[in-house]
Amino acid sequence: MSDQAAAFKHRINTALGDEQAHSNFRSAMSMLMEKRAAQFPDEDELLEKRQRANAIRAHALRNLPQLLEQLEQQLINNGIQVHWARDGAEANAIIHQLLEAAGAKSVVKGKSMVSEEIDLNHYLQQHGIEILESDLGEFIIQLAHETPSHIVMPAIHKTKQDIAELFHKHFPELPYSEDVDEMTQQARQILRDRFRQADAGISGVNFMVAETGTLCLVENEGNGRMSTTVPPLHIAVTGIEKVVEKLTDVPPLLDLLTKSATGQPITTYFNMISHPRQAGELDGPEAVHLVLLDNGRSHIKRDEVLLDTLRCIRCGSCINHCPVYVQVGGHAYGTVYPGPIGTVLEPMRLGIDQIGTLTSACSLCGACAQVCPVQIPLPKLINRLRADSVSHQNHSGVKGEGSLRKQAEVLSWKGWRWLYSSPLRYRLFSKLATRLRGLTPSSIGGWSRYRTVTKPAPRPLSELIKEAGFDHE
Amino acid sequence: MPTHPDEIYFMGTCLVDLFYPQAGLAGMKLIQGAGVRVIYPKDQGCCGQPAFNSGYREEALEVARSQMRCFPHEIPIVVPSGSCAGMVIHHWPELFAGETDEKQAIAVSRRTVELTQFLVDQLNLQLEDLGEPTEIAVHTSCSCRNELKVEDRIESLLSQLNQVTVLEQPRKAECCGFGGSFAIKQPEISGAMVQDKTDALHSTGATRVVSQDCGCLMNIGGALEKQQRTMQPQHIAEFLLERTHE
Ligand code: SF4
Numbered sequence: 001m002s003d004q005a006a007a008f009k010h011r012i013n014t015a016l017g018d019e020q021a022h023s024n025f026r027s028a029m030s031m032l033m034e035k036r037a038a039q040f041p042d043e044d045e046l047l048e049k050r051q052r053a054n055a056i057r058a059h060a061l062r063n064l065p066q067l068l069e070q071l072e073q074q075l076i077n078n079g080i081q082v083h084w085a086r087d088g089a090e091a092n093a094i095i096h097q098l099l100e101a102a103g104a105k106s107v108v109k110g111k112s113m114v115s116e117e118i119d120l121n122h123y124l125q126q127h128g129i130e131i132l133e134s135d136l137g138e139f140i141i142q143l144a145h146e147t148p149s150h151i152v153m154p155a156i157h158k159t160k161q162d163i164a165e166l167f168h169k170h171f172p173e174l175p176y177s178e179d180v181d182e183m184t185q186q187a188r189q190i191l192r193d194r195f196r197q198a199d200a201g202i203s204g205v206n207f208m209v210a211e212t213g214t215l216c217l218v219e220n221e222g223n224g225r226m227s228t229t230v231p232p233l234h235i236a237v238t239g240i241e242k243v244v245e246k247l248t249d250v251p252p253l254l255d256l257l258t259k260s261a262t263g264q265p266i267t268t269y270f271n272m273i274s275h276p277r278q279a280g281e282l283d284g285p286e287a288v289h290l291v292l293l294d295n296g297r298s299h300i301k302r303d304e305v306l307l308d309t310l311r312c313i314r315c316g317s318c319i320n321h322c323p324v325y326v327q328v329g330g331h332a333y334g335t336v337y338p339g340p341i342g343t344v345l346e347p348m349r350l351g352i353d354q355i356g357t358l359t360s361a362c363s364l365c366g367a368c369a370q371v372c373p374v375q376i377p378l379p380k381l382i383n384r385l386r387a388d389s390v391s392h393q394n395h396s397g398v399k400g401e402g403s404l405r406k407q408a409e410v411l412s413w414k415g416w417r418w419l420y421s422s423p424l425r426y427r428l429f430s431k432l433a434t435r436l437r438g439l440t441p442s443s444i445g446g447w448s449r450y451r452t453v454t455k456p457a458p459r460p461l462s463e464l465i466k467e468a469g470f471d472h473e
Numbered sequence: 474m475p476t477h478p479d480e481i482y483f484m485g486t487c488l489v490d491l492f493y494p495q496a497g498l499a500g501m502k503l504i505q506g507a508g509v510r511v512i513y514p515k516d517q518g519c520c521g522q523p524a525f526n527s528g529y530r531e532e533a534l535e536v537a538r539s540q541m542r543c544f545p546h547e548i549p550i551v552v553p554s555g556s557c558a559g560m561v562i563h564h565w566p567e568l569f570a571g572e573t574d575e576k577q578a579i580a581v582s583r584r585t586v587e588l589t590q591f592l593v594d595q596l597n598l599q600l601e602d603l604g605e606p607t608e609i610a611v612h613t614s615c616s617c618r619n620e621l622k623v624e625d626r627i628e629s630l631l632s633q634l635n636q637v638t639v640l641e642q643p644r645k646a647e648c649c650g651f652g653g654s655f656a657i658k659q660p661e662i663s664g665a666m667v668q669d670k671t672d673a674l675h676s677t678g679a680t681r682v683v684s685q686d687c688g689c690l691m692n693i694g695g696a697l698e699k700q701q702r703t704m705q706p707q708h709i710a711e712f713l714l715e716r717t718h719e
Contacts, residue, residue, distance in 0.1 A: 363651065446656075465513045
């Protein structure tokens with residue numbers, strides 16, 4: 001077994017051994033699936049909405065270079081400064097420079113998966129900047145020194161008790177409580193003070209509108225609004241694929257995003273950021289910057305199959321409906337993005353040689369593709385990456401292509417082909433397998449740990465046709 | 474696809490051929506009982522799905538090609554398995570893309586239909602229940618549900634049997650954890666999934682579970698046996714035949 005496969009197996013076994021986490025995931029995902037389903041009572045209407053959202057995103061991707069140029073121009077006109085980052089290292093350096101130039105030492109951050117992708121917290125902390133997560137879930141995992149286990153609900157693996165103990169450990173002055181509302185109030189109080197003192201706020205972006213130069217931010221707690229309006233400097237960071245053409249593209253996407261993600265008809269907050277504080281305005285940051293991250297996205301865009309992943313609006317619905325995720329949770333993947341979308345994104349981002357083995361953790365059941373609001377054919381993409389993983393041709397352009405090709409496996413598939421591509425050989429094989437069914441091994445690796453082994457029938461179907469009165473031609 | 478064709482091909486699938494021949498025969502008898510001539514091409518083998526889903530597309534292509542040649546005439550091809558039907562209908566066009574016989578593969582994929590869909594949509598099969606009252610559970614294969622979107626056909630067939638009560642399992646849309654090479658490469662996850670699935674099926678109190686897919690049945694049935702549970706797996710075709718014949 002390769003190192004990455006062994007490490008993955010270890011994480012899986014750890015996850016499967018944790019009964020508590022398993023039952024947390026099970027109940028959370030069941031609730032999310034129910035809530036989502038309740039928002040979409042009409043199948044046909046949902047399909048229409050998904051087709052429309054798909055078309056909006058596909059259109060934006062087809063015109064990506066032009067839209068990004070237009071976006072940049074509009075943002076500049078609005079007084080928002082734009083920075084381009086080829087990869088995570090560049091994005092981190094840009095953000096650090098912006099903070100340094102403003103003399104910012106303490107930062108509050110709204111929820112942003114792109115900031116996780118580039119490991120921004122770590123980078124800034126190493127450079128002496130204090131960074132505080134302001135989203136409740138992110139705040140919790142920051143206290144616990146963990147990583148998100150879900151892209152929408154980062155602390156979904158934690159119980160109330162876990163969180164109560166965590167708060168008690170870090171804030172012993174606060175009264176111990178396992179009451180969710182009370183804990184939320186406590187967190188709010190702690191964060192409120194920090195918002196006032198912060199020198200800068202960092203956020204992600206859900207949609208960028210090229211036509212108007214608007215940055216849209218979807219959230220439930222108001223922490224996003226606080227992070228982007230209270231401190232004097234706001235830095236937004238996001239992937240280049242998040243652009244849409246027009247303002248009217250946003251409502252259909254927003255509608256599907258919130259309903260698919262958490263089953264909410266609309267989130268509590270929806271922020272549209274168009275410019276820094278204007279003369280005469282009472283609040284808002286004095287300066288707003290947008291850092292646009294590529295990090296392999298334009299490379300993906302060149303592949304006419306894998307390109308579909310760039311339509312993703314990060315709703316997490318594919319994760320919520322994944323029967324593998326519900327068993328192992330987010331940390332087992334060992335990546336920033338877990339679940340079906342992570343299984344596609346991460347091998348492309350980090351390389352098949354690093355994390356391609358994720359693609360084996362999928363039964364190709366297709367539940368994810370059924371719920372994806374932008375109709376990304378996730379099983380097809382996972383299957384394609386499996387082919388890239390064992391390919392011997394090196395033409396797909398995905399990093400680490402062919403690195404999971406193992407001689408023993410290649411031989412067994414060649415043997416399978418030899419048998420099944422010749423009717424004569426196959427007939428002989430089926431005769432032998434059925435006649436010698438008594439010799440069927442009772443143990444076949446991991447399969448028989450959970451199941452008894454099914455023996456071949458006494459005679460194959462092909463031998464029963466004539467006597468049952470059917471024709472061969 | 475014509476309604477009530479005079480004759481059809483039956484694509485038995487490799488799993489049915491070796492492990493569940495009675496399921497295949499039952500499917501053929503149900504179709505023949507409706508006055509349709511059933512042809513079982515002798516040289517057929519496998520649709521290529523195991524290799525395709527493991528990333529070995531060249532190997533899958535060659536096996537699929539040998540399978541394709543067994544079904545030359547312009548008549549429907551009925552498959553008693555959702556995942557194999559899904560392979561031919563949805564993935565052969567992808568697998569054969571750019572090959573000299575791509576057109577042929579697309580034509581064959583258009584003639585292919587999953588068994589329960591065929592019985593309901595093309596044959597409008599009428600069933601008379603001759604059996605004793607019984608309670609069963611149903612596991613719909615993910616291919617029938619998510620890929621072919623024919624998950625309701627099995628239920629509509631069963632609803633014609635007035636002595637049969639279908640008991641609904643919790644989370645009925647969830648995958649049983651088979652997934653071909655997935656069960657071999659990730660046995661622990663697959664094992665946890667089939668444990669949850671068999672628990673859910675067992676909780677219904679039914680004595681039998683029927684499905685349209687022998688992959689699911691092998692997985693679920695093998696797990697039930699290992700757990701020493703008495704619930705019996707059965708292919709839908711066999712169950713329907715048993716209920717409608719003395
Ligand atoms: S792939 Fe689709 S379902 Fe999954 S997070 Fe992206 S948009 Fe949502």
